[in-house]
Amino acid sequence: MPSGPPAVTPHADAQLGLAIGAAVLTTALTAVSFWLSFEALHDLASAHRLHGERAWAWPATVDSFIGIGELLILRASLLGRVDPWAIALTTAGSVGSIALNVAGVGVSDDPLDYVTAAVPPVAALLAFGVLMRQVHEFLVSRQSVLTAPPVPSAPPVTPVISTEATTEAPNITEPEEPERAPEDEPEVTEEPEPVTEPQKPQEPLTQREQIDQVVRHLYDELGNRRPATRHMVAALRDAGLPCSDGTARESRKRVETAEPHLKDLPDAIAA
Structure with missing residues (x-):
């Protein structure tokens, strides 16, 4: 019967599609959130003596701490430990971005003005955190596949040994004493026992x-x-x-x- 490649189950296809869709939407949300936050901080910088390229570069001094901190948190999570510096950087960047976005509104009688200003930095923090979580799950699953122990395979040696033994036995026993042939037989039966005794030492567990x-x-x-x-x-x-x-x-x-x-x-x- 023809053997083809293993069929992919609909369940695996659904999981892969959902994972790709979540990654694409999370990346888009992260980009939009950071862009809106950059726009608000750019307007704030332009209103306080920074213009042109300097006004666009200034928001990076605030929002970049969110990305740096969450990348360091991802690294610490993969190592199985807690990094206080990463948490401090993420907190400083997110709190600073939210405060400056809200401060850029100025005095307003409508509370929704402050809510609108605070949403982009909060969304940027959460969306980038979700994206790092997806990266973490992918790296952990890939690491478990790469560290899987190989399956040992033993080459078939027994047929080669049996053919040599049958060809050598008559040549040795015929010219020499025929009475010693039965004495050599028990020695032949005892030889397989010490062959099987030496075993490879167990490798340490991964x-x-x-x-x-x-x-x-x-x-x-x-x-x-x-x-x-x-x-x-x-x-x-x-x-x-x-x-x-x-x-x-x-x-x-x-x-x-x-x-x-x-x-x-x-x-x-x-x-």
């Missing part, structure tokens, strides 16, 4: 395998219950392994894929 081992042990430790994110993060932290929320959830997904019956266990959130 970091991903260590994480999965810690998470799998939690199901038994919690009394046949599915561990919550906080349980997995605490156990990984105690083991000295990466302990971000995304790392814990990805490990639980791999464990439950290998043992599907674990998905049916009750949650241990209240435990």
Whole structure:
């Protein structure tokens, strides 16, 4: 029967389409939000002695801190730690941008004027955060695929050995003493035993395998219950392994894929 490429399920197509659509819309929202915030800060700079190229460059001294801070937060999340400097930069950039956008309105009797001015910097902060979250999920899934251990393959050596043994046996036993042939037979049967004894030493577990081992042990430790994110993060932290929320959830997904019956266990959130 002809063998063709594996068919892609409609479920996988839907997931891929939704992921691409979310990434495109999030990127567009981020660009529009930053553009509106830049426009407002440009008008504020133009009204205070900055003109031309300097008026357009000045907003970058405020809004760029949002992008720098969230990129550093993404880097810290991938390393499984918290970066206070990244949080401080993101907070300073977002608070400063919101305050300056609102201040650019001046005195107004309509509260919606201030709301309109505050929406672009807030949207820029949230949209860029969502975009970094999507990048984080993509990098974590790609890292789990690249770190998968290779499957060892043993070459078939036995047929070559058997043919040589059959050709050499009659040449050696015929000219020499025929009485010693039965004595050599038990020695031949004992030879396969020491051949199978030496085994390759087990390679140390990879970091991903260590994480999965810690998470799998939690199901038994919690009394046949599915561990919550906080349980997995605490156990990984105690083991000295990466302990971000995304790392814990990805490990639980791999464990439950290998043992599907674990998905049916009750949650241990209240435990």
